[in-house]
Amino acid sequence: MTPLVVKRxxxxxxxxxxxxxxxxxxxxxxxxxxxxxxxxxxYCPVVSFRIGHVQxxxxxxxxxxxxxxxxxxxxxxGEVYRDSCVEFFVSFDRxxxxxxxxxxxxxxxxxxxxxxxxxxxxxxxxxxxIETQSSLGKQPFDxxxxxxxxxxxxxxxxxxxxxxxxxxxxxxxxxxNFYKIGSSLSVPHFLTWNxxxxxxxxxxxxxxxxxxLFE
Numbered sequence: 711m712t713p714l715v716v717k718r719x720x721x722x723x724x725x726x727x728x729x730x731x732x733x734x735x736x737x738x739x740x741x742x743x744x745x746x747x748x749x750x751x752x753y754c755p756v757v758s759f760r761i762g763h764v765q766x767x768x769x770x771x772x773x774x775x776x777x778x779x780x781x782x783x784x785x786x787x788g789e790v791y792r793d794s795c796v797e798f799f800v801s802f803d804r805x806x807x808x809x810x811x812x813x814x815x816x817x818x819x820x821x822x823x824x825x826x827x828x829x830x831x832x833x834x835x836x837x838x839x840i841e842t843q844s845s846l847g848k849q850p851f852d853x854x855x856x857x858x859x860x861x862x863x864x865x866x867x868x869x870x871x872x873x874x875x876x877x878x879x880x881x882x883x884x885x886x887n888f889y890k891i892g893s894s895l896s897v898p899h900f901l902t903w904n905x906x907x908x909x910x911x912x913x914x915x916x917x918x919x920x921x922x923l924f925e
Contacts, residue, residue: 713921713922714923715923715925716762716763716768716879716924717763717925718762718764718879718880720764721764721765727842727864730771731771734761735771740758740773741758742903743757743772743796743890743901746900747902747906747911748908748909748911751911753897754901755774755776755899757774757776757796757901758773759772759903761798763880765880766868767865768864768865770863770866772796774794774796774858775858775859776794776858776892776899777856777858778854778855778856778895779860780793780794780851780852780853781794781813781814781815783850784815786817786834787821787834790811790813791811791893792892793815793817793895794813794860795811795813795891796814796862796889796890796891797810797811797888798887798888798889799888799913800885801884801916802876802882805824806824806873807823807824807916808820809829812864815846815847815848815849816844816848818837818842818864820836820837820870826914830873836870839869840866840867840870842862842863843862844861844862845862853895853896879924880925881924881925883924885916885921886920887906887913887919887920888902888903889901891911900913904918904919
Protein backbone atom coordinates (compact mmCIF):
# COMPACT_ATOMS: atom_id res chain seq x y z
CA MET A 711 0.00 0.00 0.00
CA THR A 712 1.26 3.48 -0.87
CA PRO A 713 2.42 5.32 2.27
CA LEU A 714 0.16 7.99 3.66
CA VAL A 715 1.98 11.32 3.27
CA VAL A 716 1.15 13.80 6.02
CA LYS A 717 1.63 17.19 4.38
CA ARG A 718 3.59 19.89 6.17
CA UNK A 719 1.45 23.01 6.36
CA UNK A 720 2.46 26.61 6.93
CA UNK A 721 2.03 27.60 10.54
CA UNK A 722 -0.37 30.40 11.39
CA UNK A 723 -0.19 32.19 14.73
CA UNK A 724 -3.11 31.70 17.13
CA UNK A 725 -5.12 29.69 14.60
CA UNK A 726 -8.48 28.41 15.83
CA UNK A 727 -9.76 24.87 15.44
CA UNK A 728 -12.42 26.18 13.08
CA UNK A 729 -9.70 27.66 10.88
CA UNK A 730 -7.63 24.47 11.14
CA UNK A 731 -10.61 22.53 9.82
CA UNK A 732 -10.99 24.98 6.96
CA UNK A 733 -7.27 24.78 6.15
CA UNK A 734 -7.34 21.00 6.08
CA UNK A 735 -10.42 20.98 3.86
CA UNK A 736 -8.80 23.44 1.45
CA UNK A 737 -5.34 21.88 1.30
CA UNK A 738 -5.62 18.15 2.08
CA UNK A 739 -7.57 15.52 0.11
CA UNK A 740 -10.04 13.46 2.14
CA UNK A 741 -9.02 9.84 2.79
CA UNK A 742 -11.82 7.29 3.27
CA UNK A 743 -12.16 5.05 6.32
CA UNK A 744 -14.17 2.35 4.61
CA UNK A 745 -12.81 -1.14 5.20
CA UNK A 746 -15.35 -3.57 6.63
CA UNK A 747 -13.02 -6.24 7.95
CA UNK A 748 -15.65 -8.14 9.93
CA UNK A 749 -18.71 -9.24 7.90
CA UNK A 750 -20.65 -9.90 11.09
CA UNK A 751 -20.77 -6.09 11.41
CA UNK A 752 -21.76 -4.93 7.90
CA TYR A 753 -23.04 -1.43 8.65
CA CYS A 754 -20.78 1.14 6.95
CA PRO A 755 -21.10 4.85 7.79
CA VAL A 756 -19.47 7.27 5.35
CA VAL A 757 -16.25 8.39 7.04
CA SER A 758 -13.13 10.24 5.91
CA PHE A 759 -10.18 12.03 7.48
CA ARG A 760 -7.71 14.75 6.59
CA ILE A 761 -4.36 15.05 8.35
CA GLY A 762 -1.50 17.55 8.22
CA HIS A 763 1.22 18.86 10.50
CA VAL A 764 3.06 22.08 11.37
CA GLN A 765 6.22 20.37 12.72
CA UNK A 766 5.19 20.52 16.39
CA UNK A 767 1.47 19.78 16.01
CA UNK A 768 -0.69 17.26 14.19
CA UNK A 769 -3.88 18.70 12.70
CA UNK A 770 -6.62 16.13 12.15
CA UNK A 771 -10.20 16.35 10.91
CA UNK A 772 -12.84 13.66 10.46
CA UNK A 773 -16.13 13.89 8.54
CA UNK A 774 -18.86 11.38 9.33
CA UNK A 775 -22.31 10.54 7.96
CA UNK A 776 -24.16 7.84 9.90
CA UNK A 777 -27.62 6.61 10.76
CA UNK A 778 -27.23 6.64 14.55
CA UNK A 779 -25.20 8.73 16.95
CA UNK A 780 -24.52 8.51 20.66
CA UNK A 781 -22.36 10.57 23.02
CA UNK A 782 -22.66 9.62 26.69
CA UNK A 783 -18.99 9.73 27.73
CA UNK A 784 -17.87 13.12 29.07
CA UNK A 785 -14.89 12.00 31.17
CA UNK A 786 -11.45 12.71 29.74
CA UNK A 787 -9.78 9.28 29.32
CA GLY A 788 -13.22 7.62 29.55
CA GLU A 789 -14.70 4.84 27.39
CA VAL A 790 -15.33 6.98 24.33
CA TYR A 791 -15.20 3.97 21.98
CA ARG A 792 -18.67 2.97 23.16
CA ASP A 793 -20.08 6.15 21.59
CA SER A 794 -19.97 7.39 18.00
CA CYS A 795 -16.20 7.66 17.93
CA VAL A 796 -13.26 8.30 15.58
CA GLU A 797 -9.72 7.13 16.31
CA PHE A 798 -6.10 7.67 15.24
CA PHE A 799 -3.44 5.13 16.26
CA VAL A 800 0.23 5.87 15.48
CA SER A 801 3.60 4.24 16.15
CA PHE A 802 6.96 5.97 15.78
CA ASP A 803 9.12 2.93 16.61
CA ARG A 804 7.05 -0.07 15.38
CA UNK A 805 7.13 -1.48 18.92
CA UNK A 806 4.81 0.83 20.85
CA UNK A 807 1.91 2.96 19.71
CA UNK A 808 -0.38 5.78 20.81
CA UNK A 809 -4.17 5.50 20.56
CA UNK A 810 -6.04 8.78 20.25
CA UNK A 811 -9.80 8.26 20.46
CA UNK A 812 -12.48 10.95 20.55
CA UNK A 813 -16.25 10.69 20.57
CA UNK A 814 -18.60 12.85 18.53
CA UNK A 815 -18.78 15.58 21.20
CA UNK A 816 -15.01 15.86 21.48
CA UNK A 817 -14.30 13.82 24.63
CA UNK A 818 -10.72 12.49 24.25
CA UNK A 819 -8.89 9.34 25.27
CA UNK A 820 -5.12 9.00 24.73
CA UNK A 821 -2.82 6.16 25.82
CA UNK A 822 0.50 4.48 24.98
CA UNK A 823 1.94 0.97 25.10
CA UNK A 824 2.93 -2.16 23.16
CA UNK A 825 -0.50 -3.83 23.02
CA UNK A 826 -4.12 -3.49 24.12
CA UNK A 827 -3.43 -5.01 27.55
CA UNK A 828 -0.50 -2.76 28.47
CA UNK A 829 -1.58 0.87 28.14
CA UNK A 830 -0.37 3.97 29.95
CA UNK A 831 -2.83 6.85 30.00
CA UNK A 832 -1.49 10.27 29.06
CA UNK A 833 -1.36 12.56 32.10
CA UNK A 834 -4.20 15.02 32.53
CA UNK A 835 -1.87 18.08 32.19
CA UNK A 836 -0.79 16.77 28.78
CA UNK A 837 -4.37 15.87 27.89
CA UNK A 838 -5.26 19.51 28.53
CA UNK A 839 -2.99 20.47 25.62
CA ILE A 840 -5.10 18.50 23.14
CA GLU A 841 -7.84 20.57 21.52
CA THR A 842 -10.96 19.09 19.94
CA GLN A 843 -14.04 20.66 18.38
CA SER A 844 -17.15 18.89 17.15
CA SER A 845 -19.94 20.24 14.98
CA LEU A 846 -22.33 18.54 17.43
CA GLY A 847 -21.18 20.64 20.39
CA LYS A 848 -20.12 19.28 23.79
CA GLN A 849 -23.35 18.24 25.51
CA PRO A 850 -23.90 14.48 26.01
CA PHE A 851 -26.90 12.64 24.58
CA ASP A 852 -28.23 9.09 24.31
CA UNK A 853 -28.57 7.28 21.02
CA UNK A 854 -30.49 9.03 18.27
CA UNK A 855 -31.65 7.38 15.05
CA UNK A 856 -32.27 9.08 11.73
CA UNK A 857 -29.49 10.47 9.58
CA UNK A 858 -26.63 12.59 10.89
CA UNK A 859 -23.59 14.34 9.50
CA UNK A 860 -20.91 15.62 11.83
CA UNK A 861 -17.30 16.69 11.78
CA UNK A 862 -14.54 16.76 14.34
CA UNK A 863 -11.26 18.66 14.32
CA UNK A 864 -8.31 18.05 16.65
CA UNK A 865 -4.95 19.65 17.34
CA UNK A 866 -2.36 17.35 18.98
CA UNK A 867 0.98 18.87 20.11
CA UNK A 868 4.06 16.65 19.83
CA UNK A 869 4.46 16.98 23.61
CA UNK A 870 1.56 14.54 23.90
CA UNK A 871 3.73 11.85 22.30
CA UNK A 872 5.56 11.93 25.59
CA UNK A 873 7.30 8.56 25.25
CA UNK A 874 9.15 9.65 22.10
CA UNK A 875 11.58 12.57 21.89
CA UNK A 876 10.02 14.44 18.96
CA UNK A 877 11.33 17.95 18.33
CA UNK A 878 9.79 18.14 14.86
CA UNK A 879 7.56 15.81 12.87
CA UNK A 880 9.18 16.82 9.58
CA UNK A 881 10.76 13.83 7.86
CA UNK A 882 9.57 11.30 10.42
CA UNK A 883 8.45 7.85 9.36
CA UNK A 884 5.70 6.12 11.29
CA UNK A 885 2.93 3.58 10.96
CA UNK A 886 -0.70 4.41 11.65
CA ASN A 887 -4.33 3.48 11.30
CA PHE A 888 -7.57 5.42 11.43
CA TYR A 889 -10.86 4.03 12.67
CA LYS A 890 -14.57 4.64 13.11
CA ILE A 891 -16.33 2.76 15.88
CA GLY A 892 -19.60 2.65 17.76
CA SER A 893 -19.31 -0.48 19.86
CA SER A 894 -22.31 0.14 22.13
CA LEU A 895 -24.74 1.53 19.57
CA SER A 896 -27.80 -0.56 18.79
CA VAL A 897 -26.12 -1.39 15.45
CA PRO A 898 -22.40 -1.58 16.25
CA HIS A 899 -19.90 -0.74 13.52
CA PHE A 900 -16.15 -1.09 13.05
CA LEU A 901 -14.41 0.58 10.09
CA THR A 902 -10.70 0.97 9.35
CA TRP A 903 -8.48 2.90 6.94
CA ASN A 904 -5.90 0.13 6.59
CA UNK A 905 -7.29 -3.43 6.59
CA UNK A 906 -7.13 -5.42 9.83
CA UNK A 907 -7.11 -9.17 9.29
CA UNK A 908 -8.45 -10.61 12.53
CA UNK A 909 -11.47 -12.80 13.22
CA UNK A 910 -13.10 -10.27 15.57
CA UNK A 911 -12.90 -6.46 15.71
CA UNK A 912 -9.55 -5.46 17.18
CA UNK A 913 -7.99 -2.05 16.60
CA UNK A 914 -4.99 -2.67 18.85
CA UNK A 915 -3.08 -4.54 16.16
CA UNK A 916 -0.09 -2.43 15.10
CA UNK A 917 1.05 -5.14 12.67
CA UNK A 918 -1.78 -3.92 10.42
CA UNK A 919 -0.91 -0.21 10.61
CA UNK A 920 -0.10 1.47 7.29
CA UNK A 921 3.17 3.22 6.40
CA UNK A 922 3.02 6.93 7.14
CA LEU A 923 5.49 9.69 6.20
CA PHE A 924 5.48 13.17 7.69
CA GLU A 925 6.55 15.54 4.94
